[in-house]
Amino acid sequence: AQRVTQPEKLLSVFKGAPVELKCNYSYSGSPELFWYVQYSRQRLQLLLRHISRESIKGFTADLNKGETSFHLKKPFAQEEDSAMYYCALSGRDNYGQNFVFGPGTRLSVLP
Amino acid sequence: EAGVAQSPRYKIIEKRQSVAFWCNPISGHATLYWYQQILGQGPKLLIQFQNNGVVDDSQLPKDRFSAERLKGVDSTLKIQPAKLEDSAVYLCASRKLAGVNEQFFGPGTRLTVL
Numbered sequence: 001a002q003r004v005t006q007p008e009k010l011l012s013v014f015k016g017a018p019v020e021l022k023c024n025y026s027y028s029g030s031p032e033l034f035w036y037v038q039y040s041r042q043r044l045q046l047l048l049r050h051i052s053r054e055s056i057k058g059f060t061a062d063l064n065k066g067e068t069s070f071h072l073k074k075p076f077a078q079e080e081d082s083a084m085y086y087c088a089l090s091g092r093d094n095y096g097q098n099f100v101f102g103p104g105t106r107l108s109v110l111p
Numbered sequence: 112e113a114g115v116a117q118s119p120r121y122k123i124i125e126k127r128q129s130v131a132f133w134c135n136p137i138s139g140h141a142t143l144y145w146y147q148q149i150l151g152q153g154p155k156l157l158i159q160f161q162n163n164g165v166v167d168d169s170q171l172p173k174d175r176f177s178a179e180r181l182k183g184v185d186s187t188l189k190i191q192p193a194k195l196e197d198s199a200v201y202l203c204a205s206r207k208l209a210g211v212n213e214q215f216f217g218p219g220t221r222l223t224v225l
Contacts, residue, residue, distance in 0.1 A: 004153075009151075032212055043114075043216045043217065043218050043219070044154070044202065044204075044216040045215075045216065046213050046214070049211075049212070049213070086153050086154070088153075090212055098156060098159060098167055099144070099156055099214065100156070101146075101153035101154045101155070102153050103151070103152050103153045104152075104153050
């Protein structure tokens with residue numbers, strides 16, 4: 001079964017500090033991993049995908065298949081990064097391509 | 112381009128009543144998803160359509176929930192009868208059939224069952 005875990009419900013850091021949001025997954029095949037973000041009063045939106053290997057708003061995430069992790073990192077947090085972050089996995093099962101979201105981590109960047 | 116639209120934005124009903132939600136995906140997006148997001152949890156997939164066919168409804172509580180996408184565009188999700196535990200935000204998302212695997216989400220409908 002596909003499963004995504006995010007161990008931290010809330011993560012608070014000071015502005016300018018590094019931040020790492022943890023994500024672990026379980027999936028028997030080759031998954032596609034995503035980070036979605038939801039800013040206050042906005043809709044859920046894609047932040048980045050592992051296959052594009054890009055940096056968005058200073059955030060990066062590397063897929064580690066050995067540790068089945070896809071942690072989100074940013075070297076210097078900004079106040080505008082405060083939001084809910086969801087790790088998600090897309091994989092194929094008996095029904096086709098589907099998505100599984102983790103429970104989310106609320107990032108609070110303090111001034 | 113216009114984003115995914117959902118209505119109503121908020122709905123309050125009493126248990127055992129019925130409720131329906133509407134979603135209009137981004138034009139040209141063949142795949143449409145309905146998610147249930149209970150407070151403090153991540154979105155949980157209820158049903159996935161490709162055009163007007165159901166791809167995955169394995170997590171849809173079919174004794175009370177139903178969904179349709181008759182012409183492969185708009186979709187409705189219905190709950191009949193509602194239970195207290197159905198209180199949640201119901202999210203609709205859509206994506207293109209081919210190309211980048213990215214879902215675009217609507218603003219959601221917040222349902223409160225009293």
